[in-house]
Amino acid sequence: MRTSQERQAQARPQPEVACRACGSANLSVQYGKYGYYLKCADCGGNTPAKPVCAACGQPARLSKSGAEFTATCPGGHRWAYWTNPA
Template sequence: MGNGDRQRASVRTSQERQAQARPRPDVACRTCASANVTVQFGKYGYYLNCGDCGGNTPAKPVCAACGQPGKVSKRGPEFTATCAGGHTWAYWTNPA
């Protein structure tokens, strides 16, 4: 990996972190519309657990680039989504 590739990778990672820090309208409680949620894994897959009302919402990401449904995957507290079109994006990061 060349020096230019490392710089581009670090910029992309920084941009992804900045985008993750902003509230996301597609990641909110369906009961109270709160963004105070954590992603959990349960019997039916990943879901959002609301810290305000205790409600559960299925984690159903949709790709902004092509509109296809995405599949959630986890690495530590970070969750990413990948669609069938090959796009990958940061979905959510649970608070520590």
């Protein structure tokens, strides 16, 4: 039997992103001096959070609501980008 967190993670797929330092997928979105980035829980490395719209190919901006991050492109497309682990 799956927990509600597992069902929620399956409902909102994470983008194909890995840590650029170690290749791990154990990441969480953080906010810093230069904007949002992905922080690796395994090695502590940082990877830029640069969402690109699948529909129009334009770079998107991230917005946060609790542990969920939503990307919006200038073309008006909006999608769930990431959900940080609890």
